[in-house]
Amino acid sequence: DIQMTQSPSSVSASVGDRVTITCRASQDISSWLAWYQQRPGKAPSLLIFAASTLQGGVPSRFSGSGSGRDFSLTISSLQPEDAATYYCQQAYSSPRISFGQGTRLEIK
Amino acid sequence: QVQLVESGGGLVKPGGSLRLSCAVSGFTFSDYYMTWFRQAPGKGLEWVSDISSTGGRTNYADSVKGRFTISRDNARKSLFLQMNSLTVEDTAVYYCARDRHSSGWFVDWGHGTLVSVSS
Numbered sequence: 065d066i067q068m069t070q071s072p073s074s075v076s077a078s079v080g081d082r083v084t085i086t087c088r089a090s091q092d093i094s095s096w097l098a099w100y101q102q103r104p105g106k107a108p109s110l111l112i113f114a115a116s117t118l119q120g121g122v123p124s125r126f127s128g129s130g131s132g133r134d135f136s137l138t139i140s141s142l143q144p145e146d147a148a149t150y151y152c153q154q155a156y157s158s159p160r161i162s163f164g165q166g167t168r169l170e171i172k
Numbered sequence: 173q174v175q176l177v178e179s180g181g182g183l184v185k186p187g188g189s190l191r192l193s194c195a196v197s198g199f200t201f202s203d204y205y206m207t208w209f210r211q212a213p214g215k216g217l218e219w220v221s222d223i224s225s226t227g228g229r230t231n232y233a234d235s236v237k238g239r240f241t242i243s244r245d246n247a248r249k250s251l252f253l254q255m256n257s258l259t260v261e262d263t264a265v266y267y268c269a270r271d272r273h274s275s276g277w278f279v280d281w282g283h284g285t286l287v288s289v290s291s
Contacts, residue, residue: 096276098276098277098278100217102217106283107267107269107281107282107283107284108217108267108278108281109281110277110278110279113275113277114275114277119279151216151217153217153277155275155276155277156276158276159205159207159219159222159231160219160231160233161219161276162219163216163217163218163219164216165216166216166217
């Protein structure tokens with residue numbers, strides 16, 4: 065099974081800050097990576113797929129990069145509504161997909 | 173618009189059974205693989221099972237294999253998850269989801285239904 069490891073597990077930042085979350089796969093997954101945002105009590109929402117493609121309707125302040133084993137999600141200018149938990153997900157071994165443990169983003 | 177609505181969750185004793193349903197609308201259900209995920213309280217997301225568009229192919233996470241059965245009724249536009257021999261580790265919110273492009277990315281999710289396993 066492919067293990068996904070996110071860091072940090074939590075981060076606190078101010079409105080307007082640039083925030084980066086990283087995700088490392090236990091093996092090469094090429095660009096088979098997605099990022100999701102999950103607000104409390106809600107279902108996950110797809111932000112980015114294929115490592116760097118922005119899902120329709122997602123603000124352009126979100127961006128993704130990386131390939132192989134190392135990936136990152138960047139929020140260029142943090143907004144209050146970005147407070148949420150973020151998950152990476154690999155689809156390389158679909159249907160046996162797996163997620164990172166999550167990064168909780170708090171707004172100061 | 174696309175809607176996925178789960179139901180059937182509740183409180184059940186260890187060793188018990190529960191059947192979850194996911195009713196869909198807004199797309200041609202019979203064209204798509206469907207998937208169940210779960211999320212234990214305060215924990216991350218876990219893939220549980222998926223089923224092909226015809227129901228002929230199914231896959232299960234090792235943690236539920238032999239205890240859970242996924243099925244679908246394309247005429248009723250519904251997805252099911254029969255859960256037997258439940259343990260406290262199965263306590264979670266269960267989500268159904270659609271992979272819109274058969275690519276491993278999930279755009280469409282239900283709101284989830286809570287399954288609590290406790291004596």
